Amino acid sequence: MHQCDHCDYKSARIWCINRHIKTKHGEIQKGSGVTEQLIKRTSTQTQNVPIHPDTNKIIRQWQKAYKNMETRNKDLLNGWQNHNKQWQAAYRQLQAWREEDGVYANEEIQQLSYLNSDPRR
Numbered sequence: 001m002h003q004c005d006h007c008d009y010k011s012a013r014i015w016c017i018n019r020h021i022k023t024k025h026g027e028i029q030k031g032s033g034v035t036e037q038l039i040k041r042t043s044t045q046t047q048n049v050p051i052h053p054d055t056n057k058i059i060r061q062w063q064k065a066y067k068n069m070e071t072r073n074k075d076l077l078n079g080w081q082n083h084n085k086q087w088q089a090a091y092r093q094l095q096a097w098r099e100e101d102g103v104y105a106n107e108e109i110q111q112l113s114y115l116n117s118d119p120r121r
Contacts, residue, residue, distance in 0.1 A: 002017045003010045006025045011017050052058075 001010055001012055002014050002046070004020055004025075005015055009017070009020050009024070011020070
């Protein structure tokens with residue numbers, strides 16, 4: 001339950017308190033539309049929020065899970081990069097073989113054309 005700092009008005013909704021303060025007490029709204037008293041009251045309320053005893057344990061579990069996920073992702077990335085390098089090397093080798101085949105084919109064509117154009121035959 002929230003209460004006005006200037007009178008006995010109460011409400012379960014904070015926005016009702018904000019509207020009440022603005023209309024009844026004429027406070028000037030600051031930047032984000034929240035009065036200074038509301039900021040003070042809200043910060044006091046959040047300081048009194050009880051923390052579950054296992055909070056630190058839960059946080060550590062999430063941190064550990066995040067690190068494990070990060071490590072797994074790095075391993076996957078490294079694996080993909082290695083596969084990519086292997087594919088690139090295989091492609092370069094294939095290109096080299098094609099060039100060699102092209103050179104041999106050109107030599108064979110030149111020899112055949114020489115034999116076909118040989119006047120001694």
